[in-house]
Amino acid sequence: MDRVTKLASQSAAVVFSKSSCCMSHVIKRFFYELGVNPAIHELDEEYRGREMEMALLKLGCNPAVPAVFIGGKFIGSTQKVMALHINGSLIPLLKEAGAIWL
Template identity: 75%
Template sequence: MDRVRALARQNAAVIFSKNTCFMSHAIKRFFYELGVSPAIYELDEDSRGRDMELALLSLGCSPSVPAVFIGGVMVGSTENVMSLHIDGSLIPMLKDAGAIWL
């Protein structure tokens, strides 16, 4: 869990992902289209990926990927990110974290 939290705080926007997950691919593409360059950690390529996945689950991220952190704070999965975008709070959150400059 400490590793997940440390990695989540290192960049303004962080996505924990798996190469085999369609929703992970979709959320990464969505962020790129917004002009955000998130730090991406592919759990299926990391030797400690399974431990990180369990930590994400224990933090309440269900499903475990994609797990999005903005400004070191867990936003959650695709559904949470899209809800924030629809209600207009995602862009300000990204600006406040320094992940986007619109």
């Protein structure tokens, strides 16, 4: 859990992902199109990826990936990110965290 928390707080936007996960790909692509350059942590390529996946599940992210953190705060998975975007909350949240400067 400490490793996840530490990594999540090191960048304005962080995505915990798996290289084979289609929804992780969707979130990464979506952020890039918004002009966000998130820190990406591919759990299937990380030395302690399985432990980090279990920590994400304990945080309430089910499925464990993609798990999105903005400003060090756990946001959620694809559904939550898209809901924030639809209701107009995502861009201000990214601006506040310093992830974009639109």
